[in-house]
Amino acid sequence: MAQKTRYKEIFIDKASQFGFANIGFARARKLEEEEDRLSNWLKQGFQGSMSYLDNHFDLRLDPTKLVPDSKTVVSLLYNYYPEDDHLSNGEHKIARYAYGRDYHKVLKTILKNMLGELKELIGNFEARCFVDSAPVMERQWAQLAGLGWTGKNSLLINPKMGSYFMLAEIICDLEIEIDHAIRDHCGTCTKCIDACPTDAIDQNGYIMDASKCISYLTIERKDDIPQEFKDQMDNWIFGCDICQEVCPWNRFSVPHDQNQFFPNENLDKMSKRDWIEITHEVFDTLFHGSAVKRTKYKGLKRNIDFIST
Ligand code: SF4
Numbered sequence: 001m002a003q004k005t006r007y008k009e010i011f012i013d014k015a016s017q018f019g020f021a022n023i024g025f026a027r028a029r030k031l032e033e034e035e036d037r038l039s040n041w042l043k044q045g046f047q048g049s050m051s052y053l054d055n056h057f058d059l060r061l062d063p064t065k066l067v068p069d070s071k072t073v074v075s076l077l078y079n080y081y082p083e084d085d086h087l088s089n090g091e092h093k094i095a096r097y098a099y100g101r102d103y104h105k106v107l108k109t110i111l112k113n114m115l116g117e118l119k120e121l122i123g124n125f126e127a128r129c130f131v132d133s134a135p136v137m138e139r140q141w142a143q144l145a146g147l148g149w150t151g152k153n154s155l156l157i158n159p160k161m162g163s164y165f166m167l168a169e170i171i172c173d174l175e176i177e178i179d180h181a182i183r184d185h186c187g188t189c190t191k192c193i194d195a196c197p198t199d200a201i202d203q204n205g206y207i208m209d210a211s212k213c214i215s216y217l218t219i220e221r222k223d224d225i226p227q228e229f230k231d232q233m234d235n236w237i238f239g240c241d242i243c244q245e246v247c248p249w250n251r252f253s254v255p256h257d258q259n260q261f262f263p264n265e266n267l268d269k270m271s272k273r274d275w276i277e278i279t280h281e282v283f284d285t286l287f288h289g290s291a292v293k294r295t296k297y298k299g300l301k302r303n304i305d306f307i308s309t
């Protein structure tokens with residue numbers, strides 16, 4: 001067996017042992033084809049106040065600048081679809097990925113442990129792990145690695161498991177057998193475009209004005225939420241899953257079994273009044289170690305007030 005095929009088998013086995021739902025491989029190279037698209041998107045200001053997306057333009061296009069002599073970008077999917085999703089259905093809705101402990105930390109630890117075991121099997125090699133890290137074009141790499149296509153909602157859609165998964169990468173200097181991209185299966189569907197309450201998705205799909213997206217407004221935006229969105233928030237106070245909820249490919253989602261992603265039990269006890277009257281202390285208890293901490297108390301309170309008044 002060729003060495004690059006053997007490496008691939010070792011990575012696939014390890015990823016499965018560490019709970020990843022899927023893994024794919026692409027040759028590390030500059031993403032020339034993304035240069036114009038990324039630069040146009042930024043020029044149109046669709047990144048809102050997420051100025052960090054303007055930075056590291058060269059690094060983002062070229063993984064060999066992040067890991068010298070890198071040969072392969074390994075993309076991994078981790079399922080976060082919850083068995084019980086009532087926290088995304090009430091009067092104060094939270095996006096499903098944020099129910100439990102912060103996935104950046106959870107997945108970084110899992111990836112580092114996995115990398116340690118890979119090195120024991122293969123021998124030492126250069127590698128870096130990334131989880132939702134700005135300098136890596138995660139969705140594009142996962143797409144090149146055959147893990148799905150970019151849907152009209154700008155999310156990666158996997159034909160067997162939909163879109164409720166997190167993306168992570170290992171960029172390494174091993175030459176590993178690569179996979180091939182699959183075709184777009186959105187077809188004539190426009191469900192995500194039609195359902196988006198803020199019209200953040202272009203009418204023809206595939207282009208997202210992040211500055212209008214509820215995920216951006218509730219998480220990334222630091223200033224007040226503009227009044228034009230007053231009646232469009234659909235009760236979301238952290239993130240938004242609407243364009244995933246309506247996507248037909250998510251009928252294939254199966255619940256995850258990662259106990260670190262289960263919600264804090266106190267979240268279940270929050271009444272409408274508790275949310276409106278949330279204090280700093282309650283926020284700290286509810287969201288200790290959670291991705292919701294990203295908004296800080298002030299941001300979450302702003303979001304709650306915006307939909308309540
Ligand atoms: S996450 Fe919500 S607001 Fe953002 S594009 Fe999807 S449906 Fe629209």
Ligand code: SF4
Nearest residue numbers: 151152186189192247
């Ligand atoms: S809802 Fe339809 S158009 Fe949107 S991403 Fe899913 S399949 Fe594609």
